[in-house]
Amino acid sequence: MKIEEHISLKPFNTFGFEIETHYFSEITNLSSLRQFLDYLPFLNCPLLIMGAGSNLLFTGDYEGCILKMSTKGIRFQKENEDTTLVTAEAGESWDTFVDQCVEKNLGGLENLALIPGNVGSSPIQNIGAYGVEMKDCFHSLEAIHIRTGRIKTFTKHECEFGYRSSIFKNEIKGQYIILSVTFRLSHNPLLNTSYGSIKAGLEELGITEPRIADVAKVVANIRRSKLPDPKELGNAGSFFKNPTVSTFDYFRLKGTFENIVGFNQFDGTYKLAAGWLIEQAGWKGYRKGDAGVHAQQALILVNYGKATGQEILSLSKEIMQSVKDMFGIVLEAEVNVVF
DSSP: OOOEEEEEOGGGOTTOOOOEEEEEEEEOSHHHHHHHHHHHHHHOSOEEEESSSTTEEEOSOEEEEEEEEOOOOEEEEEOSSSEEEEEEETTSBHHHHHHHHHHTTOBSSGGGTTOOSBGGGHHHHTOEETTEEGGGTEEEEEEEETTTOOEEEEEHHHHTOBTTBOTTTTTTTTTEEEEEEEEEEESSOOOOOOSHHHHHHHHHTTOSSOOHHHHHHHHHHHHHHHSOOTTTSEEOSOOBOOOEEOHHHHHHHHHHOTTOOEEEOTTSOEEEOHHHHHHHTTOTTOEETTEEEOSSOTTOEEEOSSOOHHHHHHHHHHHHHHHHHHHSOOOOBSSEEEO
């Protein structure tokens, strides 16, 4: 176990901000993690757990300790003729993990292909895309309690998953470090191709009876066409959550904004496309200095080179106010802002 001081975070945050942290430790196994937790009280500073740094907005240098989880390993255990349990260590790349599942023809996660980040972060946000959320295939996870060092297994029910939310973002935030996540994947899944862009992508490839790999390929193509690669243009993916409104409010808005994009939910509410709202408010392609809104997808805020976290945060607040003024809707950030 090694703790370093005054380490640059530019390689560890996908916005590419030129910032540093007071303390930094990278963990590759459970033994080193236990050593770190034993030493943590002596540092006497805040602790931030980091995966790939793909969902963080640092507003400046971090005056605490960053623990980067880099544990690796993927295990497959056939459960029965229909399902296989797949366990991945927290430090595994989510995209690499999904690719391996797809290669083994295990279905359930193909709509989540090419999402940046690590496996350990996926339950915290309950990541989702194209009609699928991580919780749909989630089985359980193991996490270690920071203060006591005890390892606990969390079931799906105990994780209290919601839209881009879980118990790890709410009641027990900052109390546990996720060690590994287990998914139950299907040998013969019912593929979700309900999103129009997936249907169109399959049609373009001439595929009428798609396989798991076909859906994953189309989703990856869609993401590459719409979303900037953080290695080329600093960003943290979708910056805002898609807001949810009542049926009454949805049709009230539709009376004024005929083309408003909304999706009916199981509970009778409507989920609105935040990107559409932001675009209608005139922000798509906007740039001020090196902070801007992506020209292809208004949901993504970008760093064109030397923008600061404060500049991106200020831009996000302007966008939120603009959308509120125009639609009466309050947007929420999906990224985690670190002050």
